[in-house]
Amino acid sequence: MVFIRLSHAARYASVSFSASVGGGSGRAVALAASAGILSGLFVGYQPKESKPHRHCGCEVHLTDVQQQLGGNLAEIVGRGNVSSNVTMRGSRLGEGTALAVVKPGSLHEAMAVLKACCAAGVAVLPQGANTSLTGGSVPRGECDRPTVIINMRRLNKILPVGADGGQVLCFAGAGIFQLQSELKNKYNRDSHSVLGSIFLNPSVAAGVSYGSGGTQIRKGPAFTNRALFCRVAQGGEVELVDTLGLQVKGKDALDFLETATELGLQDLDPKCKVAASWPNYRQHLTKLDSNVSRYNADTTGAECNRSEGKVLILATLHDTFPMPQKDSVIWASCSDFETAQALKREVCIASPDCMAKSCEYINREVHDAVDQAGRILIKMIEILGMTRLEPLWNLKLFIESVPLPFATIVCDKFLWWFNGILPKPLPAKLQALTQEFDHHMLMEFAEYTPGELDGLMSRLRKFQDSKPEGTVKFHVCADARERSRATLFRFAVAPAFRTYCIGLGQQGLSIDYALPKNFTRYPELPAQYPVSRRLVYSHFGCNVYHEDYVFDNSIDVHEAKMAIKKAIEKVGGKLPAEHGHGTEYAAPADMQQRWRLSDPTNTMTFEQRLVMESWGAELSCFHCPALWVGGTSYKKDYM
Numbered sequence: 001m002v003f004i005r006l007s008h009a010a011r012y013a014s015v016s017f018s019a020s021v022g023g024g025s026g027r028a029v030a031l032a033a034s035a036g037i038l039s040g041l042f043v044g045y046q047p048k049e050s051k052p053h054r055h056c057g058c059e060v061h062l063t064d065v066q067q068q069l070g071g072n073l074a075e076i077v078g079r080g081n082v083s084s085n086v087t088m089r090g091s092r093l094g095e096g097t098a099l100a101v102v103k104p105g106s107l108h109e110a111m112a113v114l115k116a117c118c119a120a121g122v123a124v125l126p127q128g129a130n131t132s133l134t135g136g137s138v139p140r141g142e143c144d145r146p147t148v149i150i151n152m153r154r155l156n157k158i159l160p161v162g163a164d165g166g167q168v169l170c171f172a173g174a175g176i177f178q179l180q181s182e183l184k185n186k187y188n189r190d191s192h193s194v195l196g197s198i199f200l201n202p203s204v205a206a207g208v209s210y211g212s213g214g215t216q217i218r219k220g221p222a223f224t225n226r227a228l229f230c231r232v233a234q235g236g237e238v239e240l241v242d243t244l245g246l247q248v249k250g251k252d253a254l255d256f257l258e259t260a261t262e263l264g265l266q267d268l269d270p271k272c273k274v275a276a277s278w279p280n281y282r283q284h285l286t287k288l289d290s291n292v293s294r295y296n297a298d299t300t301g302a303e304c305n306r307s308e309g310k311v312l313i314l315a316t317l318h319d320t321f322p323m324p325q326k327d328s329v330i331w332a333s334c335s336d337f338e339t340a341q342a343l344k345r346e347v348c349i350a351s352p353d354c355m356a357k358s359c360e361y362i363n364r365e366v367h368d369a370v371d372q373a374g375r376i377l378i379k380m381i382e383i384l385g386m387t388r389l390e391p392l393w394n395l396k397l398f399i400e401s402v403p404l405p406f407a408t409i410v411c412d413k414f415l416w417w418f419n420g421i422l423p424k425p426l427p428a429k430l431q432a433l434t435q436e437f438d439h440h441m442l443m444e445f446a447e448y449t450p451g452e453l454d455g456l457m458s459r460l461r462k463f464q465d466s467k468p469e470g471t472v473k474f475h476v477c478a479d480a481r482e483r484s485r486a487t488l489f490r491f492a493v494a495p496a497f498r499t500y501c502i503g504l505g506q507q508g509l510s511i512d513y514a515l516p517k518n519f520t521r522y523p524e525l526p527a528q529y530p531v532s533r534r535l536v537y538s539h540f541g542c543n544v545y546h547e548d549y550v551f552d553n554s555i556d557v558h559e560a561k562m563a564i565k566k567a568i569e570k571v572g573g574k575l576p577a578e579h580g581h582g583t584e585y586a587a588p589a590d591m592q593q594r595w596r597l598s599d600p601t602n603t604m605t606f607e608q609r610l611v612m613e614s615w616g617a618e619l620s621c622f623h624c625p626a627l628w629v630g631g632t633s634y635k636k637d638y639m
Contacts, residue, residue: 089401095401107171113150125148127150160263166189226318228313288518303594326446331474331477337439359540370493415499515543
């Protein structure tokens with residue numbers, strides 16, 4: 001019953017905040033967040049009769065086997081790990097109803113679940129933490145067969161290799177924050193991926209599946225050719241593919257990994273020389289040519305890479321990286337974008353042997369949006385910590401999927417209304433720079449080799465001295481609080497933008513793209529779609545950009561998005577860069593062919609209809625019978 005689910009959510013919200021929050025500012029945050037949650041639950045509540053299984057308005061007629069599938073899945077994973085007829089909402093985009101959400105607790109269970117789904121003729125959607133930004137993590141409007149979501153979060157085992165943890169094997173559901181913490185605490189090693197959404201603990205497998213890049217410019221995007229995954233063959237059989245490079249192979253590897261508590265070098269096949277991270281990325285990045293650094297449609301590597309759910313990843317092996325001996329976080333502000341680009345090239349990525357650990361960029365519009373819509377989020381991360389925010393985020397997504405008036409916007413409305421009860425999130429010295437300048441960089445310089453940190457700081461001072469006075473100013477964060485506040489401010493941009501748009505009552509559009517490494521301007525936008533606010537933020541070292549646009553409600557956002565995509569491609573850019581094609585973009589022909597070979601029956605991450613959502617507007621569905629969306633099509637045979 002809807003009322004039972006809502007009451008449970010309300011109790012969950014109350015327990016979460018009462019157990020975690022203390023002090024004056026903490027109580028203020030709890031008041032604002034709880035008010036938004038409870039209002040979203042109860043405003044306009046009306047009981048609804050149960051309906052047949054539907055997808056985005058299209059009734060699905062279940063076969064006898066599909067009607068029995070929930071019970072069959074419960075026999076595999078336990079009844080408590082199967083939910084039926086679940087409506088889910090994506091982090092930013094998409095909403096749909098799954099026939100079932102199943103959570104396997106072992107590698108064998110995951111493979112058995114996939115076999116049962118194939119036998120029942122349903123579409124299968126692998127899912128991690130549901131942080132996808134292009135609609136690929138929730139069902140979207142299928143009309144010829146229902147969807148089952150296989151959520152892999154219970155498969156969260158992490159197995160560092162050897163005494164030094166130089167490599168690590170991760171089950172699909174292991175979180176990147178969980179991985180980073182374990183490697184740092186036990187081995188003083190760094191993980192392969194740090195993303196802006198790390199506070200939601202996205203899964204390692206999803207990072208590989210989307211080729212996510214993140215902030216760490218020395219490492220390259222999430223990438224490995226050493227994996228254990230399932231694919232659905234032409235006849236519907238489930239095949240196990242093993243490129244992990246263990247001494248034991250195939251199904252024997254499943255048994256071995258299920259019981260393993262640690263891995264030694266003796267467990268790896270010494271003959272296997274397959275890459276477990278992107279080869280020579282620093283050399284590639286610092287060669288400032290007309291190529292982009294990384295993008296979603298790159299077909300390099302094993303088929304698990306950038307597969308976007310067309311295979312079911314079970315486990316992956318990754319290289320780990322040394323931690324620096326010391327580091328500094330620097331906020332630099334520039335008078336114009338050209339100066340910021342020059343600072344990046346001459347200081348941060350001047351050499352593959354001495355380069356920044358990270359180099360991020362935001363413009364004034366980004367600062368203003370986070371300041372006006374992200375203060376509560378930043379404070380909640382500070383109070384609750386990274387790992388305790390994920391359940392509240394999932395609760396917010398649940399509330400937004402409840403079929404009640406205003407449920408989709410009420411949480412963000414309250415975050416907007418109560419934002420001003422907290423002080424400005426940036427430390428005073430950084431706040432002063434944001435008032436003086438329009439372009440800002442957040443950089444981390446680190447000591448991996450003797451003298452590297454001093455060398456980078458010397459370059460920065462030399463660059464500042466070479467410019468007219470007042471063109472560039474920078475501040476080295478003096479303590480842990482300044483570092484934390486600066487970093488959280490940058491990471492809060494994406495979630496704060498939704499709150500910002502809903503607060504303004506206008507439409508929002510988010511895109512991500514990679515520009516050629518030698519391209520140093522903002523791409524020009526099509527004039528026929530005027531933008532009221534343009535928020536530009538970037539993994540600057542890689543020349544990978546995220547842009548958030550605020551449009552007047554009279555603009556057709558879907559048309560604007562396609563026109564912007566063409567404008568970016570006209571200057572040699574690639575879109576998308578790291579969020580995936582999802583349901584929003586047609587993949588290039590070579591990527592489509594790759595996905596066809598991985599999933600010839602179009603069972604995995606199946607989509608039938610393009611769905612476009614703009615914040616501040618109702619969900620709209622467009623029939624596009626000839627368009628490829630996210631590497632999938634509208635028929636089982638890809639026609």
